[in-house]
Amino acid sequence: MDCQKIEDLLSAYIENDLAQQRRHEVTRHLEQCENCRRLKEKMETLMHSFPDLEEDVPFFLKNRLLYIQEAQQDNESKYYYLKWVAAVIGTFILFLNLFYFTNIYPPANRALHATVSHIETIFVKTEALFEQLKESKNLLFSSFSKKNGGSDNFSNNKVNNKINKNNSVENNGGKHG
Amino acid sequence: MRDIQDYSYQEIAANLDIPLGTTKSRINRARTKLAKIILQEEK
Numbered sequence: 001m002d003c004q005k006i007e008d009l010l011s012a013y014i015e016n017d018l019a020q021q022r023r024h025e026v027t028r029h030l031e032q033c034e035n036c037r038r039l040k041e042k043m044e045t046l047m048h049s050f051p052d053l054e055e056d057v058p059f060f061l062k063n064r065l066l067y068i069q070e071a072q073q074d075n076e077s078k079y080y081y082l083k084w085v086a087a088v089i090g091t092f093i094l095f096l097n098l099f100y101f102t103n104i105y106p107p108a109n110r111a112l113h114a115t116v117s118h119i120e121t122i123f124v125k126t127e128a129l130f131e132q133l134k135e136s137k138n139l140l141f142s143s144f145s146k147k148n149g150g151s152d153n154f155s156n157n158k159v160n161n162k163i164n165k166n167n168s169v170e171n172n173g174g175k176h177g
Numbered sequence: 178m179r180d181i182q183d184y185s186y187q188e189i190a191a192n193l194d195i196p197l198g199t200t201k202s203r204i205n206r207a208r209t210k211l212a213k214i215i216l217q218e219e220k
Contacts, residue, residue: 011205042212050180069193 001029006036016042179204 006029012018013026030037057065074080099108100116178184178192179196190197 008202008205009207011189011201011208038216039209039212041206042216046215047180047208052182066192073194 001023003033003036006030006033007039009038010040010043014047089094112123180208 006026009026010019011021013023018026030040095113099105100112103109178189179186184192186197189204190200193200202211
């Protein structure tokens with residue numbers, strides 16, 4: 001076996017981590033090769049003298065060194081920027097609440113309250129529209145059944161006028177926007 | 178981690194999130210390199 005191969009096996013050899021066959025091969029080589037023997041002995045010396053070198057590492061430094069790896073992985077995670085987006089949105093909502101419920105910055109307070117009123121009116125109008133549509137639908141069905149059954153022109157006219165009136169109001173309201 | 182703090186190969190591999198074989202070969206390479214440097218210094 002050549003010296004390069006022996007070098008790769010020395011660590012395992014010293015720690016008794018080699019299969020028997022391999023171990024014999026290395027032993028034989030070491031008996032014959034002075035360079036490798038010297039190398040092996042130096043490695044052994046170093047490995048056994050290292051424990052005496054241990055210093056007390058400050059607690060904070062130790063932890064930071066251990067968790068550098070974790071931090072790097074965190075940066076590479078594809079959800080990393082999602083955390084920032086959530087943080088920004090959260091802060092934004094926080095400020096909205098702050099300005100809405102306090103008068104720290106009156107212009108913002110006014111603007112927010114105005115916006116909320118605007119949204120409220122939109123809701124109310126939509127509600128009214130749905131109500132109308134429901135009524136129209138009912139009237140349509142009932143007028144069909146009355147045509148087939150009896151005739152009740154009076155009530156039909158009355159209701160049709162009501163619908164027209166509502167529609168014209170709706171159009172006028174639309175103009176102001 | 179291995180010679181000074183006496184971690185096992187498994188512990189090192191888990192801590193650094195690298196395969197077991199990689200830790201062994203890296204430690205081996207470091208040891209031989211260090212030993213060679215010191216032998217060179219001593220000449």
